[in-house]
Amino acid sequence: MERALTPGDRLPEDALGERFNVSRTIARQALGQLAGEGLVELRRNRIAVVASPSWEEARDTFDVRISLERIVVQRLAGRLSAEQQATLEAHIAGEERASGGPEPASIRLATEFHLLLAEMTGSPVLRRYVAELGYRCALILSLYSRPHSSDCAVSEHREIVAALVAGNAGHAVTLMDHHLDAVAERARILTEPQREHDLIRLLAPYVDG
Amino acid sequence: MERALTPGDRLPEDALGERFNVSRTIARQALGQLAGEGLVELRRNRIAVVASPSWEEARDTFDVRISLERIVVQRLAGRLSAEQQATLEAHIAGEERASGGPEPASIRLATEFHLLLAEMTGSPVLRRYVAELGYRCALILSLYSRPHSSDCAVSEHREIVAALVAGNAGHAVTLMDHHLDAVAERARILTEPQREHDLIRLLAPYVDG
DNA sequence: TGGGATTTGTTCGTATGTATT
DNA sequence: GAATACATACGAACAAATCCC
Numbered sequence: 008m009e010r011a012l013t014p015g016d017r018l019p020e021d022a023l024g025e026r027f028n029v030s031r032t033i034a035r036q037a038l039g040q041l042a043g044e045g046l047v048e049l050r051r052n053r054i055a056v057v058a059s060p061s062w063e064e065a066r067d068t069f070d071v072r073i074s075l076e077r078i079v080v081q082r083l084a085g086r087l088s089a090e091q092q093a094t095l096e097a098h099i100a101g102e103e104r105a106s107g108g109p110e111p112a113s114i115r116l117a118t119e120f121h122l123l124l125a126e127m128t129g130s131p132v133l134r135r136y137v138a139e140l141g142y143r144c145a146l147i148l149s150l151y152s153r154p155h156s157s158d159c160a161v162s163e164h165r166e167i168v169a170a171l172v173a174g175n176a177g178h179a180v181t182l183m184d185h186h187l188d189a190v191a192e193r194a195r196i197l198t199e200p201q202r203e204h205d206l207i208r209l210l211a212p213y214v215d216g
Numbered sequence: 217m218e219r220a221l222t223p224g225d226r227l228p229e230d231a232l233g234e235r236f237n238v239s240r241t242i243a244r245q246a247l248g249q250l251a252g253e254g255l256v257e258l259r260r261n262r263i264a265v266v267a268s269p270s271w272e273e274a275r276d277t278f279d280v281r282i283s284l285e286r287i288v289v290q291r292l293a294g295r296l297s298a299e300q301q302a303t304l305e306a307h308i309a310g311e312e313r314a315s316g317g318p319e320p321a322s323i324r325l326a327t328e329f330h331l332l333l334a335e336m337t338g339s340p341v342l343r344r345y346v347a348e349l350g351y352r353c354a355l356i357l358s359l360y361s362r363p364h365s366s367d368c369a370v371s372e373h374r375e376i377v378a379a380l381v382a383g384n385a386g387h388a389v390t391l392m393d394h395h396l397d398a399v400a401e402r403a404r405i406l407t408e409p410q411r412e413h414d415l416i417r418l419l420a421p422y423v424d425g
Numbered sequence: 426t427g428g429g430a431t432t433t434g435t436t437c438g439t440a441t442g443t444a445t446t
Numbered sequence: 447g448a449a450t451a452c453a454t455a456c457g458a459a460c461a462a463a464t465c466c467c
Contacts, residue, residue: 019432030457031433036248043252052433052463064340071341074287078280131273132280136345228453239436244454261442261454 008118008142009111010149014059018047044139046146058146065147069191072140073184076121079137080167080183082128085174091127095168098123102161118145120164144190151194160190217327217351218320219358220422223268227256236422253348255355267355274356278400281349282393285330288346289376289392291337294383300336304377307332311370327354329373353399360403369399 023034038055041047048058060068087095098120105113118141125137163186170179232243247264250256257267269277296304307329314322327350334346372395379388 021432032456035433039245039248040252043249054432054464067339067341071287071339071345078283130276130280132276132349136280140341230453240454241435241437263443263453 008115008145012057014057014146014150016057018055045143059150060147065151065194068140068143068147072144073187075137076183076187077180079125079128080179081176083124083171084176084179087171092172099161099164106161117160148194217324217354221266223266223359225266227264254352268359269356274360274403277349277352277356281353282396284346284349285392285396286389288334288337289388290385292380293385293388296380301381308370308373315370326369357403
């Protein structure tokens with residue numbers, strides 16, 4: 008979500024295990040799960056790498072994501088509790104605060120906004136699928152998009168919440184469609200191949216303890 | 217899919233490995249994947265068991281499945297190639313032929329019809345999610361439904377295909393909604409706890425070679 | 426093209442935790 | 447309630463495949 012890693016980056020079991028202070032067995036399990044979620048590519052006898060979705064897979068992922076999030080807003084329109092409303096507004100305020108700061112934080116918050124909505128449907132299945140697609144879309148944008156500019160997105164988030172609170176399902180769906188279309192639209196120009204990464208250094212912030 | 221196993225059935229790594237002639241490591245990996253798909257419950261230091269979705273989870277799974285399959289028929293209406301049409305008709309013919317025979321076969325075919333439709337959208341993501349939910353719903357029905365009666369379902373499948381071929385998206389969606397509602401409706405009466413199973417014997421047909 | 430260094434695939438042993446008599 | 451049997455969790459080690467110079 009924060010683009011600490013880039014598609015194609017190598018993920019050797021040993022190095023991961025050393026970084027997170029676990030054995031290869033554990034690192035291997037984690038890689039297996041991530042492969043199941045489409046974030047890691049796992050080919051037999053080959054080193055695991057961060058997934059590099061093809062252009063077709065990218066398009067497909069975005070298309071299904073749009074359909075799924077449409078379901079989310081349809082379920083939520085006019086049904087947000089006061090508490091949920093407050094949570095969403097607090098989140099958007101956080102996004103605004105972060106919008107001037109470091110990019111990884113604002114990218115993460117933008118993704119988490121959608122996750123928050125999915126969570127509020129109360130459907131674990133919907134939540135899981137939206138989360139999975141959200142993560143994959145973040146990965147795709149790091150492959151295909153130009154640098155993130157989050158300013159517009161925050162105001163769109165605000166409008167979506169307003170439509171949900173107003174109970175205008177149709178409008179909320181339209182807004183969400185346009186919002187996600189706009190996000191997908193960023194994935195138009197291929198960025199040049201990324202720099203070499205130092206796995207050990209990059210993952211340092213993510214080690215517990 | 218064929219209800220060879222029932223929710224709650226124990227799945228010890230050892231027994232599985234012996235049955236399929238693989239080591240515990242491999243059996244363990246398989247259990248991990250199945251847990252990711254929600255078909256197996258994996259609690260720390262405890263024996264794995266076939267998942268027993270709660271009533272709420274069951275309801276949720278069916279609800280999301282209906283929403284997802286609605287997307288499938290919307291994408292397919294008026295867009296089926298002659299070849300796809302033939303494939304679907306052949307499948308339904310197979311369902312009819314099997315409807316008098318052994319139950320496991322017809323249950324499997326009924327589930328696979330929906331999988332076939334999802335596949336024809338050409339969307340790997342949609343296909344995967346519909347498959348996952350289809351398998352889970354089969355599991356749920358084996359927990360909560362009375363014995364399967366597939367006669368009605370086959371004719372409903374036929375009607376859905378007809379609406380798709382006619383290009384009537386709205387009607388196709390309605391038919392699919394009603395069809396899946398009817399399937400979910402079967403999950404109303406709790407069946408009594410199932411008999412004890414002999415894992416070794418039940419899995420015998422599934423061993424390769 | 427060849428060969429050494431890496432990295433994965435798999436098995437097995439031990440420790441630890443759980444169920445059952 | 448304690449002891450025994452059983453199952454899982456984890457890591458070490460070895461073989462085979464791959465990578466890279």
